[in-house]
Amino acid sequence: MNAAERNGSERETEVVAKPTRRRFTLEYKRKVVREADGCKTPGAVGALLRREGLYSSHLAVWRAARERGELAGAPKKRGPVARVMDPRDKTITAQAREIVRWKHRAERAEALVELQKNVAALLGTPFETEKS
Numbered sequence: 001m002n003a004a005e006r007n008g009s010e011r012e013t014e015v016v017a018k019p020t021r022r023r024f025t026l027e028y029k030r031k032v033v034r035e036a037d038g039c040k041t042p043g044a045v046g047a048l049l050r051r052e053g054l055y056s057s058h059l060a061v062w063r064a065a066r067e068r069g070e071l072a073g074a075p076k077k078r079g080p081v082a083r084v085m086d087p088r089d090k091t092i093t094a095q096a097r098e099i100v101r102w103k104h105r106a107e108r109a110e111a112l113v114e115l116q117k118n119v120a121a122l123l124g125t126p127f128e129t130e131k132s
Helices: 026-038 044-052 056-068 087-123
Strands: none
Touching: 026 044, 026 056, 044 056
């Protein structure tokens, strides 16, 4: 029997294989910065950070973001900028695909004609060519 089984009231700590990064909403950041600005007594900011489970660097970065105006509005969209496709680009790419398809088809037809010529030459039968 181990210590955890003897003390049934204790919680077991679960260790996650790959920890996930914490993400804070804009509203939460604004709330914490407002509370930190309202702290007047010595040690109050430290108590706030301990209560919320934050580091002082979080508060410093969030205050700088507030000064730049990044905490004021809607969150900035992340990721690549969505490109607006011109409808003509779609038709150009479709036509390019079609041209490639027709070129492959023409090459295949020319290869078949060449094969028929070779078979006719091997069999000794005259191969009829197009007459213009």
